[in-house]
Amino acid sequence: MTLARTSALPVRLPQIGRLFALLLTLLFSAGMSACDHTDVNPPGYNKGYKPLQPVSYSHKLHAGDLKMDCKYCHFGSETSKKAGVPPLSVCMNCHKSVKTDAPQVKKLAEYYAKGEPVPWIKVHNLPDYVNFDHSRHVGKGLACQTCHGPIQEMPEVYQYTNLSMGWCVNCHRDYTKNPPPELKDRHLFATTDCTGCHQ
Numbered sequence: 001m002t003l004a005r006t007s008a009l010p011v012r013l014p015q016i017g018r019l020f021a022l023l024l025t026l027l028f029s030a031g032m033s034a035c036d037h038t039d040v041n042p043p044g045y046n047k048g049y050k051p052l053q054p055v056s057y058s059h060k061l062h063a064g065d066l067k068m069d070c071k072y073c074h075f076g077s078e079t080s081k082k083a084g085v086p087p088l089s090v091c092m093n094c095h096k097s098v099k100t101d102a103p104q105v106k107k108l109a110e111y112y113a114k115g116e117p118v119p120w121i122k123v124h125n126l127p128d129y130v131n132f133d134h135s136r137h138v139g140k141g142l143a144c145q146t147c148h149g150p151i152q153e154m155p156e157v158y159q160y161t162n163l164s165m166g167w168c169v170n171c172h173r174d175y176t177k178n179p180p181p182e183l184k185d186r187h188l189f190a191t192t193d194c195t196g197c198h199q
């Protein structure tokens, strides 16, 4: 629990009712999840998590060597809450004709023929009570790599940061006070209000 770091936050009176309800919900859901996981780490803390994916798709090859733009596949990242994982049809734009004899590409073609999506396993998992929105970050000019690390060098994607509340709040404070040079003209003001991230 990292509340100590945020205890200096101003809390306005009308917020107190909402805050109290919020705290109850959060503490209750945190307590519940502590009961049904034998795992030491709560959902957001799995730094380094790298599940085995159903098809061995490589970001190093596609985003690194072939220099494909992240947003060609993650087209939600600038305009929506979710960056999203691309539908198989995006892969098939190329793989109807590229490397059709490779076993991993044959797997793609089988899913495609059956009309089924590839059952990708989610790498990043914030708890449901946290409100995170890609467009609010990418739209302000933050590079994907700020939060996801050098994805274009990863043959298999892994979780690069711990996704803790401290990680979010510290950056919000730092980027508001002292933004990196390339974002100076954006007049950033990132929230440290509980209800900004928890609704």
Ligand code: HEC
Pocket (backbone or CB within 6 Å): 053, 057, 059, 062, 063, 068, 069, 070, 071, 072, 073, 074, 085, 086, 120, 121, 122, 123, 124, 125, 144, 145, 148, 151, 152, 156, 157
């Ligand atoms: C050709 C399409 C394609 C391109 C280009 C691409 N990705 Fe992906 N990305 C995927 C697919 C498919 C997955 C799901 C499988 C996996 O996790 O490897 C994924 C997964 C991810 C994940 C993990 C999602 C999760 O489950 O939590 C992140 C983060 C990510 N991509 C970021 C990026 C970034 C940053 C770039 C650019 C440097 C990029 N991607 C370029 C297709 C693409």
Ligand code: HEC
Pocket (backbone or CB within 6 Å): 055, 056, 057, 058, 061, 062, 066, 068, 073, 086, 090, 091, 092, 093, 094, 095, 098, 099, 102, 103, 104, 105, 108
């Ligand atoms: C813009 C074209 C393009 C798109 C879109 C694309 N790929 Fe590829 N892919 C390639 C090329 C080019 C290669 C490398 C071929 C080679 O090795 O010469 C490749 C290689 C691969 C391989 C390795 C094949 C082997 O050699 O074993 C896999 C697996 C693969 N892609 C999966 C995917 C998946 C999954 C998606 C969608 C998320 C995707 N690709 C989207 C162009 C593309």
Ligand code: HEC
Pocket (backbone or CB within 6 Å): 070, 071, 074, 077, 078, 081, 082, 083, 084, 085, 124, 125, 126, 132, 134, 137, 138, 142, 143, 144, 145, 146, 147, 148, 163
């Ligand atoms: C400010 C940090 C930050 C930036 C910048 C960022 N992401 Fe994310 N990304 C996250 C977090 C946090 C999650 C987990 C969200 C969740 O579990 O609800 C995530 C999840 C994802 C996922 C999993 C699917 C989804 O939408 O939840 C993909 C794919 C992804 N990001 C791709 C990208 C790409 C591509 C970019 C750049 C265009 C990008 N991200 C920029 C923090 C960031």
Ligand code: HEC
Pocket (backbone or CB within 6 Å): 126, 130, 131, 132, 133, 136, 137, 140, 146, 147, 163, 164, 167, 168, 169, 171, 172, 175, 187, 188, 189, 190, 191, 196, 197
């Ligand atoms: C690397 C820095 C960084 C990280 C890490 C980060 N954010 Fe942000 N966040 C920002 C910036 C910059 C903005 C845009 C502020 C603005 O619009 O001026 C923002 C905006 C937001 C907003 C929209 C409200 C607002 O203040 O504009 C929410 C909600 C938010 N972030 C939640 C999160 C959560 C939840 C996490 C952690 C899972 C997180 N952020 C991680 C930098 C970051």
Ligand code: HEC
Pocket (backbone or CB within 6 Å): 001, 003, 006, 007, 009, 023, 026, 027, 030, 042, 044, 126, 127, 130, 163, 164, 165, 166, 168, 169, 172, 191, 192, 193, 194, 195, 196, 197, 198
């Ligand atoms: C910038 C985003 C952000 C802000 C602002 C924020 N939180 Fe969080 N909070 C998170 C994230 C992300 C998590 C989940 C990861 C974790 O538990 O560290 C979380 C988790 C929590 C939890 C569950 C902790 C646990 O041990 O499971 C509580 C309780 C909580 N927040 C309360 C608050 C309160 C009270 C405030 C205001 C003083 C606040 N948060 C402000 C992002 C934020």
